Amino acid sequence: MSGLRRVDVAIIGAGPAGVAAGVAARKEGAEKVVVFERDWEPGGILQQCIHPGFGLHTFGEELTGPEYMHRYLERAREAGVEFDLNTMVFQMDKPVSSDGRKAARFWVMNPSRGIEQVEAKSVVLAMGCRERPAGALGIAGSRPSGVYTAGAAQRFVNMEGLMPGRKVAIMGTGDIGLIMARRMVLEGADVVGVFEIMPWVSGLRRNIAQCLDDFHIPYYLNQSVCELHGKGRLEGVTVVEIGADRKPVSGSEKFVSCDTLLLAVGLIPENELSRMAGIEIEPGTGGPLVNELMQTSEECVFAAGNVVVVYDLVDFVSREGERAGASAARYAMGRLVKGDREFKIVPGDNIRIISPQILTASEDVTVYLRVGSPVEGKCRLRADPGLSSQNLRYARPGEMNEIKLRADKLKALAPDVTNVAIGLEVL
Amino acid sequence: MPDVKKFLCVSCPVGCSLSVTVEGTKVISVEGNTCPLGEKYAHSEVANPVRTFTSTVRVRGGSLPVCPVRSKTPLPLSRVFDVTREVAKLTAEPPIEVGSTLIENVCGTGVDIVASRSLPKR
Ligand SMILES: Cc1cc2nc3c(=O)[nH]c(=O)nc-3n(C[C@H](O)[C@H](O)[C@H](O)COP(=O)(O)OP(=O)(O)OC[C@H]3O[C@@H](n4cnc5c(N)ncnc54)[C@H](O)[C@@H]3O)c2cc1C
Numbered sequence: 001m002s003g004l005r006r007v008d009v010a011i012i013g014a015g016p017a018g019v020a021a022g023v024a025a026r027k028e029g030a031e032k033v034v035v036f037e038r039d040w041e042p043g044g045i046l047q048q049c050i051h052p053g054f055g056l057h058t059f060g061e062e063l064t065g066p067e068y069m070h071r072y073l074e075r076a077r078e079a080g081v082e083f084d085l086n087t088m089v090f091q092m093d094k095p096v097s098s099d100g101r102k103a104a105r106f107w108v109m110n111p112s113r114g115i116e117q118v119e120a121k122s123v124v125l126a127m128g129c130r131e132r133p134a135g136a137l138g139i140a141g142s143r144p145s146g147v148y149t150a151g152a153a154q155r156f157v158n159m160e161g162l163m164p165g166r167k168v169a170i171m172g173t174g175d176i177g178l179i180m181a182r183r184m185v186l187e188g189a190d191v192v193g194v195f196e197i198m199p200w201v202s203g204l205r206r207n208i209a210q211c212l213d214d215f216h217i218p219y220y221l222n223q224s225v226c227e228l229h230g231k232g233r234l235e236g237v238t239v240v241e242i243g244a245d246r247k248p249v250s251g252s253e254k255f256v257s258c259d260t261l262l263l264a265v266g267l268i269p270e271n272e273l274s275r276m277a278g279i280e281i282e283p284g285t286g287g288p289l290v291n292e293l294m295q296t297s298e299e300c301v302f303a304a305g306n307v308v309v310v311y312d313l314v315d316f317v318s319r320e321g322e323r324a325g326a327s328a329a330r331y332a333m334g335r336l337v338k339g340d341r342e343f344k345i346v347p348g349d350n351i352r353i354i355s356p357q358i359l360t361a362s363e364d365v366t367v368y369l370r371v372g373s374p375v376e377g378k379c380r381l382r383a384d385p386g387l388s389s390q391n392l393r394y395a396r397p398g399e400m401n402e403i404k405l406r407a408d409k410l411k412a413l414a415p416d417v418t419n420v421a422i423g424l425e426v427l
Numbered sequence: 428m429p430d431v432k433k434f435l436c437v438s439c440p441v442g443c444s445l446s447v448t449v450e451g452t453k454v455i456s457v458e459g460n461t462c463p464l465g466e467k468y469a470h471s472e473v474a475n476p477v478r479t480f481t482s483t484v485r486v487r488g489g490s491l492p493v494c495p496v497r498s499k500t501p502l503p504l505s506r507v508f509d510v511t512r513e514v515a516k517l518t519a520e521p522p523i524e525v526g527s528t529l530i531e532n533v534c535g536t537g538v539d540i541v542a543s544r545s546l547p548k549r
């Protein structure tokens with residue numbers, strides 16, 4: 001073990017959020033900006049997302065995941081961001097006070113250098129998210145091989161050249177599952193169906209059109225996989241209908257023959273390190289509580305990307321990564337200016353997740369939110385008292401919505417106002 | 428007799444629901460699009476649906492055993508399985524540069540298959 005390594009801005013995770021944070025931190029003037037990444041190359045989840053659909057906002061054309069990352073990594077190289085690859089951050093301590101400011105300390109592991117302790121003037125958490133695994137679902141039956149999360153299968157097929165199976169059922173209509181349905185068909189597999197427990201699709205509707213409809217893959221709403229069959233290898237699953245009371249309809253069970261089950265049943269922000277460091281986690285999002293500067297409850301720790309809230313568009317991830325990186329750089333240089341107000345965002349009915357959750361009125365801010373159940377028709381997002389409103393043609397759980405708030409309007413609110421209510425009105 | 432076709436524009440993640448009035452293969456009007464791309468998509472979808480094709484090719488001696496590829500521009504949806512079979516025959520040699528052409532004019536579609544990442548030797 002060597003001595004304490006010192007950096008100005010440390011970024012944990014080299015996915016789109018971390019890389020964007022690195023670029024922005026250097027542009028803001030921070031000297032030593034290091035991104036720590038456990039994988040052998042930077043890029044995060046995008047390296048396995050070989051389908052198109054990335055970067056329309058950022059680059060003005062539709063790129064695949066690896067192409068998007070390639071372009072962003074060039075920006076990082078030009079900006080002088082350092083990458084410490086094959087390096088896992090395995091522990092994060094509670095930030096310590098140093099020169100009247102806080103500093104972050106954490107521990108990394110690398111196969112050639114062993115274990116090191118790092119002290120950083122500020123940190124950006126950009127660890128991404130993980131998939132909800134089979135164990136979290138309580139499915140009855142045997143425990144054969146052939147059950148994968150959709151993202152694990154995506155990595156096998158797209159990066160390791162391995163086929164998880166030949167006859168595939170998919171549970172859940174998350175985007176990764178829809179993308180993998182098409183991918184498995186193109187690789188010669190038979191996709192027998194996609195089963196969604198809810199009365200609506202959880203992924204983007206474009207993925208229903210271009211991944212399922214284009215390839216005549218059937219999907220079923222209000223149906224769930226309730227039992228696995230097979231010794232050694234999966235031989236089939238039992239699928240059951242879900243009634244209006246959200247309970248399984250007895251007698252509706254049917255056997256579906258398959259050798260592979262892919263799970264696309266949700267993503268959970270990856271926050272073990274955040275918890276170790278004593279950072280406050282927002283129960284609604286599962287990520288750190290953040291203000292508009294992407295600052296967490298520890299003033300030297302910032303966060304961006306899927307670690308905060310699960311995004312469906314990488315362009316938003318990059319944008320929020322830049323915001324976090326710029327804030328972290330300013331903090332490291334002793335010139336981060338918070339606003340002088342503090343508002344809590346209070347989400348209204350049917351708003352399931354919202355980020356950021358705290359506003360200090362330092363700068364204009366985009367608030368991201370997701371609805372809990374779909375509103376198929378005109379509706380209006382409003383931020384009160386009297387901050388802004390925006391008409392929507394619909395609001396669906398699979399698609400994030402945004403509403404912009406201006407700092408000057410927040411500052412002008414009466415001193416006794418401490419809550420900003422964000423609500424959805426059906427028109 | 429005009430006929431109304433309903434489908435989703437997949438040109439961007441917004442995914443607008445289009446209502447397209449057609450007479451045979453002639454588009455009379457497009458509704459539901461938010462931007463001009465939707466109109467363009469409606470015409471192409473009625474005449475000859477095209478999609479960007481993505482897959483992987485085998486690589487010998489690379490830092491990964493497969494390399495992701497894409498069609499440089501969209502190609503006819505009806506040819507996707509032919510293209511898949513053609514791409515499956517290829518084994519690429521590293522180092523591979525992002526954007527480099529791996530198959531020219533795949534299956535006579537006039538579209539090239541290019542690498543969508545760089546891949547060094549092992
Ligand atoms: C299958 C799939 C399809 C998608 N499709 C689209 C699409 O079509 N269009 C679009 O715009 N968006 C799409 N997205 C969404 C978007 O790509 C993601 O939201 C985005 O990549 C998240 O970026 P991130 O940097 O937060 O996380 P990630 O990309 O997950 O990066 C996190 C990084 O942190 C590293 N890490 C984690 N913990 C540690 C640790 N302790 N120490 C060191 N390193 C660590 C990981 O190895 C990883 O590299 C898709 C996402 C998925 C999963």
Ligand code: SF4
Binds near residue numbers: 440461463
């Ligand atoms: S019409 Fe325009 S905004 Fe709507 S999905 Fe198509 S490209 Fe996107």
